[in-house]
Amino acid sequence: MDDRTDDVTVGSAPVIEPGYTFATVTDKISAIVLTRPTSVAWLFGFGVAFLLTMMMLYAIGYLFVRGVGIWGVNIPVGWGFAIVNFVWWIGIGHAGTLISAILLLLRQSWRNSINRFAEAMTLFAVACAGLFPVLHLGRPWLGYWLFPYPNTMKYWPQFRSPLVWDVFAVSTYFTISLMFWFIGLIPDLATLRDRSGNRAAQIIYGILAMGWRGSARHWARYETAYLLLAGLATPLVLSVHTVVSFDFAISMVPGWHTTIFPPYFVAGAIYSGFAMVLVLAIPIRKFYGLEDFITERHLQNSAKVMLATGLIVAYGYGIEAFMGWYSGNRYDTFLLWNRLHGPYHFWYWMLLVCNIGIPQVLWIRNLRSSPVWLFLISLDILVGMWLERFVIVVVSLHRDFLNSSWGMYYPTRWDWMTYIGTIGMFLALMFLFLRILPAISIFEMRTLLPQAEVKPE
Amino acid sequence: MQIFHRSTNTISRATIFGAVFVIAALFWAMAEIQRSPYVTYEGVVKPQPVAFSHQHHVTGLGIDCRYCHTSVEDSNFAGIPPTKTCMNCHAQIWTNAALLEPVRESYRTDKSLQWTRVNQLPDYVYFDHSIHINKGVGCNTCHGQVDRMPLMYQYASLQMEWCLNCHRAPEKHLRPRDQVFNMEYQQPVAGNPALVDGQSFTDQDSLGLFLVKKYKLRTERDITSCSTCHR
Numbered sequence: 001m002d003d004r005t006d007d008v009t010v011g012s013a014p015v016i017e018p019g020y021t022f023a024t025v026t027d028k029i030s031a032i033v034l035t036r037p038t039s040v041a042w043l044f045g046f047g048v049a050f051l052l053t054m055m056m057l058y059a060i061g062y063l064f065v066r067g068v069g070i071w072g073v074n075i076p077v078g079w080g081f082a083i084v085n086f087v088w089w090i091g092i093g094h095a096g097t098l099i100s101a102i103l104l105l106l107r108q109s110w111r112n113s114i115n116r117f118a119e120a121m122t123l124f125a126v127a128c129a130g131l132f133p134v135l136h137l138g139r140p141w142l143g144y145w146l147f148p149y150p151n152t153m154k155y156w157p158q159f160r161s162p163l164v165w166d167v168f169a170v171s172t173y174f175t176i177s178l179m180f181w182f183i184g185l186i187p188d189l190a191t192l193r194d195r196s197g198n199r200a201a202q203i204i205y206g207i208l209a210m211g212w213r214g215s216a217r218h219w220a221r222y223e224t225a226y227l228l229l230a231g232l233a234t235p236l237v238l239s240v241h242t243v244v245s246f247d248f249a250i251s252m253v254p255g256w257h258t259t260i261f262p263p264y265f266v267a268g269a270i271y272s273g274f275a276m277v278l279v280l281a282i283p284i285r286k287f288y289g290l291e292d293f294i295t296e297r298h299l300q301n302s303a304k305v306m307l308a309t310g311l312i313v314a315y316g317y318g319i320e321a322f323m324g325w326y327s328g329n330r331y332d333t334f335l336l337w338n339r340l341h342g343p344y345h346f347w348y349w350m351l352l353v354c355n356i357g358i359p360q361v362l363w364i365r366n367l368r369s370s371p372v373w374l375f376l377i378s379l380d381i382l383v384g385m386w387l388e389r390f391v392i393v394v395v396s397l398h399r400d401f402l403n404s405s406w407g408m409y410y411p412t413r414w415d416w417m418t419y420i421g422t423i424g425m426f427l428a429l430m431f432l433f434l435r436i437l438p439a440i441s442i443f444e445m446r447t448l449l450p451q452a453e454v455k456p457e
Numbered sequence: 458m459q460i461f462h463r464s465t466n467t468i469s470r471a472t473i474f475g476a477v478f479v480i481a482a483l484f485w486a487m488a489e490i491q492r493s494p495y496v497t498y499e500g501v502v503k504p505q506p507v508a509f510s511h512q513h514h515v516t517g518l519g520i521d522c523r524y525c526h527t528s529v530e531d532s533n534f535a536g537i538p539p540t541k542t543c544m545n546c547h548a549q550i551w552t553n554a555a556l557l558e559p560v561r562e563s564y565r566t567d568k569s570l571q572w573t574r575v576n577q578l579p580d581y582v583y584f585d586h587s588i589h590i591n592k593g594v595g596c597n598t599c600h601g602q603v604d605r606m607p608l609m610y611q612y613a614s615l616q617m618e619w620c621l622n623c624h625r626a627p628e629k630h631l632r633p634r635d636q637v638f639n640m641e642y643q644q645p646v647a648g649n650p651a652l653v654d655g656q657s658f659t660d661q662d663s664l665g666l667f668l669v670k671k672y673k674l675r676t677e678r679d680i681t682s683c684s685t686c687h688r
Contacts, residue, residue: 152491154618193460206460211469 013300015110015368017292025449029442030195032288033435034249039288042431049428056421058415060135068138070414077397078410082136083387085419087360088272089129089426090170091265091385094237095273096122097177100184101233104226109292110301112444113293117284117433118277121183124429125176125276128422133166135418162246169243173236180229186212187222187443241269248392255339255396258323264316271355272385273311274302275378282375285441293440296369303368306359306381313388314356331401343408344395351391354384395413467488497614502572506559508608515640516602522596522603522638533585537572540564575609576600583688592672593631597640604640624680628665631672 011046020028063070073080096118134143146167148156157164190212193205212218245265248256278299285294324336339348358380367373394409433439446452494501514520522529525542528534542564547557563570578584589599597603601612613619623630633653636642644661645651651658653671658664668674679685 150488150615152618154621170536179545211466 007038009398010207011275012052013296015113015297016445020292021448022446024451025445026191026195026442028290029438029445031291033192033194033438034201038435042435046428046431046435049426049431052421052424053428055417055423059417059421060131062414063135063418064140068136070412072408072409072411072415074409076400076405076407077394079136079397080409081415081419082132083247084386084393085422086129086132086136087265087389087393088386089132089422090244091241091269091272091389092276092382093122093125093129093173093177093273094241094266094269095277096120096125097173097180097237098270098273099277100180101230102237104230105234108299109448110297112448113290113295113440114277114298114302115279115444116181116184116437116441117280117430117439119177119184119281120430120433120437120439121276122177122273123174123181124426124433126170126177127429128426130170130174131422132418133163162243162250165243166247169236169240172242176229176233176236177410180226180233183222183225183229183443184441185437186210187214188429188438188441190214191442192438237270238266241265248396252423254319254329254335255392258317258320260319264313264319267309267312268385268388269314271306271313272382274306274309275381275385277307278302278378278381282371282378284434286371288434288439290440293445299371299374300368301364303374303377306378307362310355310359310362310381311348312452317356334399335396338399339391339395342390342395342399344398346403347387348391348395351384351387354380355388358384378383459472465486469522469644476496492614497616498611499614499651500610502608502610503575505573505609508556511603511609512605512607529586530590531587533583533587535586540570575611576615578615582686583684589673590637592627592635592674593637593668594627594631595630595637595639595642597642598623598630598632603639620686621625621681624685625677626675628682630659631665631668631674633664633668 016025071080071082073082097116099111099118100115103115134140137143145151146157146164157167166381186209189205189209193202193209195204196202209363242262242265245261249258249261251257281294281298281302321336324332327333339345359377362372362377367377398409399406481594490496515522525538526535527538540560542558543560544564547560551557559570562568597612599613601611603612621642632642632644633651636651643649645658645664647659651664653664653667658667674680
């Protein structure tokens with residue numbers, strides 16, 4: 001046994017169960033796409049997700065006809081579900097980049113079996129997130145005004161506004177994530193091309209594989225490109241949600257105007273992102289029998305990341321509450337009181353329970369390795385992180401400085417249809433992804449095998 | 458096993474390379490169409506109930522702009538003359554011209570002529586003629602050489618970039634107030650100086666800056682603020 005294998009197998013659980021060869025790894029993963037028949041469960045799941053997507057398109061179509069008046073937003077709460085959901089989705093996306101880029105640079109070999117679908121999750125989550133600010137524009141068909149382009153108005157967007165920074169942050173993030181995902185897919189697409197017996201599939205995978213032959217020169221270039229992209233993506237993990245937090249922090253609204261927002265938003269993003277990774281990984285490994293590849297080790301590590309980022313988030317809540325008292329600012333003090341006792345106090349307490357209370361059970365080792373419990377706790381964290389954004393957006397806005405401008409926010413059925421619809425779209429894209437592309441990186445899994453180790457001279 | 462022919466390598470390279478040009482050409486075409494008369498109606502003559510010639514009335518007869526457009530100096534709207542203004546002269550001359558029958562009919566029946574508006578700004582733009590006239594913007598700066606237009610057409614694109622070209626640098630276009638209605642006005646040069654308040658200016662730069670002060674123009678920041686025009 002050499003060092004590398006020791007490193008992989010030492011500790012609680014291996015990143016890949018023993019007994020596999022290069023061929024069996026490839027067989028097992030590519031079979032999901034190539035040879036397995038489409039199951040009834042898949043059709044049912046995809047069907048439900050697709051119906052929800054159609055519901056979202058209906059809600060969006062009606063929005064285009066009638067305008068944002070169909071939503072519950074109004075003064076003082078001008079940022080309702082649209083912004084809550086935007087921040088929630090974009091946060092979920094962060095885990096993908098963290099897993100694929102940062103863990104790659106840190107040489108964490110356990111990333112190899114979850115990075116592929118975590119990246120896909122990132123792309124789909126960012127796609128869902130990107131919908132909301134555009135729908136929120138009022139005249140969504142003029143959304144291209146957000147970009148600086150040589151227009152007949154001779155005017156560019158307001159570069160001093162964090163909303164414009166957002167456009168750049170999110171579109172850069174999506175582009176880099178897409179590139180990273182696609183480049184990582186190329187060797188596996190070539191595998192699918194070579195193993196597929198279907199002429200049409202051969203051509204489609206062949207075009208996407210861009211002539212990959214697996215020569216040493218290909219691999220050398222691939223490794224360089226992949227590392228460079230990882231280097232580019234790494235700062236994005238921190239910058240994107242920082243910029244999103246600026247949407248709030250730059251303003252003067254009590255509850256938004258805090259310097260702790262960037263780190264606390266980034267931690268929250270990774271927190272919810274890993275929760276979503278587990279929510280997806282646990283059923284996938286169960287239904288496709290991938291327990292050997294997505295092992296207890298992956299669940300344990302993800303749970304630890306959630307525990308750590310959850311504590312950072314808890315610290316953020318603590319500082320917010322502390323500053324509410326310590327600043328002596330009457331509006332900040334009122335905000336704290338309003339969160340604890342105001343009309344939305346139930347949801348603030350629920351947020352504390354979901355995000356800080358319940359996840360503390362992750363300190364228990366047995367729970368960290370139990371897929372069922374982890375799945376439930378992850379769902380709880382996703383709900384909690386959604387509530388966090390709801391509290392930040394709605395509770396901060398609904399009590400303006402003057403009590404003549406106080407109001408309440410009630411989401412309408414269209415708010416709910418759009419929100420639930422994006423969950424449907426996300427799942428529909430995930431279902432398609434599982435069926436057409438290898439959900440686990442075949443070639444990166446093979447490098448984890450003991451046989452892949454280069455023998456010392 | 459080969460799925461693709463060997464030529465695919467070349468084709469794919471050419472496609473990637475060519476895509477750059479195709480996309481660039483698309484953007485170029487969009488920018489050109491957006492600024493073309495097809496979209497802006499710049500230079501397009503529109504049909505009118507009477508083939509009224511500004512050239513004949515202004516250059517030929519020497520009628521001042523304000524004889525017909527009476528409210529241009531103190532209203533946001535320059536004013537379209539009532540039929541009575543036409544009849545001041547046409548009750549005496551060309552009284553039987555077939556061309557002028559719609560004018561006489563309007564006079565008889567007391568129904569206004571329905572002119573087709575040529576310089577049409579969108580409703581979300583607040584525009585005021587009087588402020589421009591009183592700050593020294595000449596008629597032909599925006600409307601072109603109307604005295605040489607047999608049939609009226611829109612001289613400028615009226616796109617926002619065109620407005621801002623002047624609002625961001627008004628000193629390049631200002632003239633002394635007594636020259637606003639002068640269709641033959643030329644910007645001052647060494648051989649043709651402009652006289653304002655006893656001072657002689659031999660170039661537009663110095664005249665423009667002087668007039669900006671003299672007419673108390675608001676700062677560039679004020680006159681390029683969104684709500685100056687979009688109220």
